[in-house]
Amino acid sequence: MSVAYGYQLQILLHEFLILSTATALSRTLNTTIDMNNIPKTINEKRSLKLHQNKLHPVCQLKEKIQRYFHDFTPFDNLSEVVSIEGNFDELLVPQDHPARSTNDTYYVDSAHVLRTQTSAHQNELLRRGYQSFVVTGDVYRKDTIDRTHYPVFHQMEVVKVLPKGTDALSDLKSTLSGLIEYLYPGKDYRFLDDSFPFTEPSVQIEVYQNEDWMEVLGAGVIHPKILENCNIEATGWAFGLGLDRLVLSYCNIPDIRYLWTTDERFLKQFKDGLSQFQEYSKYPPVFKDISFWVNGYTENRDELWSEYNNFCEIIREEGLDLVEDVTLQDKFQKEGRTSLSYRIAYRSGERTLSNEEINLIQEKIRTVLSDKFEIILR
Structure with a gap:
């Protein structure tokens, strides 16, 4: 065998292995290699970066929290496009976890997603040697439609990384108690047990606000496997919080769509x-x-129609930010089929909507739903 032929064979073998890996990943995700399920309305939001706009309450709350962690290294301009490994694998998210589904996650291609959590950068920054850091960013998940949920x-x-042998959970709870007292002075709060793939043990904090308990953040001791994979012989903790919902309660904003208005x-x-x-x-x-x-009705982990997030995405795509809420009004089974009836509430914060314009939107939604799903409109 000539050297040139052997070299060509190596190249072909390498390309075959790359293609085989991509194909296997594609099959795991039950989709195609060149998949991209990001709709236009989501792509349009990617450049807005509310967390970097100093006149916006999302950015202002971010800066308030960063002041509390003033000795931590801040990052707020990391790309929202991350690898599947960083977003899922390196965070120990099981291969069959629903979060990996195209019903929940926006895929850029077979190897990349729009991050579903800022934890997607955790392993990369740990490997680069950062011991204490704060990552802020826009994250993307398909979601229901109501006043507190939005897909962006x-x-x-x-x-924070701590020396081996440190009681990381105690250090974490002490830090979080200080943060809550800083953000919500005089308010009652409590720790509850929780579960996340990348922390063990895990907790959440709830604050008593507006005569109800409100979840503020999830946290835990960094899973030993994550530190081991980053070649770190230490312990540590991590927590994450959603700025948008905190802003809603902090500033008494009744609808999350206000955060996106101009x-x-x-x-x-x-x-x-x-x-x-x-x-x-x-x-x-x-x-x-x-x-x-x-036909063939199935439910997801939240006991909703398994296509519910995709259903809501179509309504958002056609109705834009005029859609305030979607609620299930009726559900029954007959002759092996399931009937679903939803009520869509349209409302603008800037003008009165007419029945005529909403009828046009509603008809477009009906057409797209009929094309996308195995359903029979009533």
Whole structure:
């Protein structure tokens, strides 16, 4: 065998291995190698970076928390496109975990996703030698439609490495108690046991706010396997919090869509920093129902229709930010089929909506749903 032929054979073998790996990954995800399930409305949000806009309450809360962790290294401009390994594998997320599904996650291609959590950068930064750091960024997950959920939101991930033998859980709870007392002075709070793939043990904190317990953050001791994989002989802790929902409660904002408005009546209320939101003219809602039969109906882990997140995504894509809420009105089975009926609430924060314009949107939604899903419209 000639040297040249042997070299060509090596190249072909290398390319075959790469293709085989990509094909195997593709099959694992039950999709194709060149997949991309990111809709236009999500792509349009990727450049906005609310957490970097100093006049926006999301950024202002980020900066307030960063001041508490002033001796930690801050990162807030890391790319939202991350590898599947960083977002899932290196965080010990099981291969069959629902979060990997295209029903939950936006895939850029067969090897990359729009990060679903800022923890996606944890292993990379640990390997680069950072011992204490704060990562803030926009994250992306398919989600339901209501006043507190949105498919793009903002997270902060705080990580600290401690010497081996340190009681990391005690150090974590002490740190979090100080943070909560800093953010919510005088409020009652409590620690609850929780479970995450990448921390063990895990906890969450709830704060008593507006006569109810509100989850503020999830946390835990960094899983030993993660530190081992990063060649770190130590212990440590990590926690993550969602800035958007905290801003809603912190500033008394009733609808998460306000965070994405360009209306000056909203933005000018925060020109001097975080403050209590004063709601301006509230326009009336327009309600429309949509009902259909589903063959082979199945449910997800939240006991919702397994296609519910994709269903909501289509409604968002066609209705844009005019859609305020989607609620299940009725569900029953007959002759092996399942009937679902949903009520869609449309409302603009800037003008009164007409029945005529909403009817056009509703008809487009019906058409797209009929094309995308195995359903029979009623």
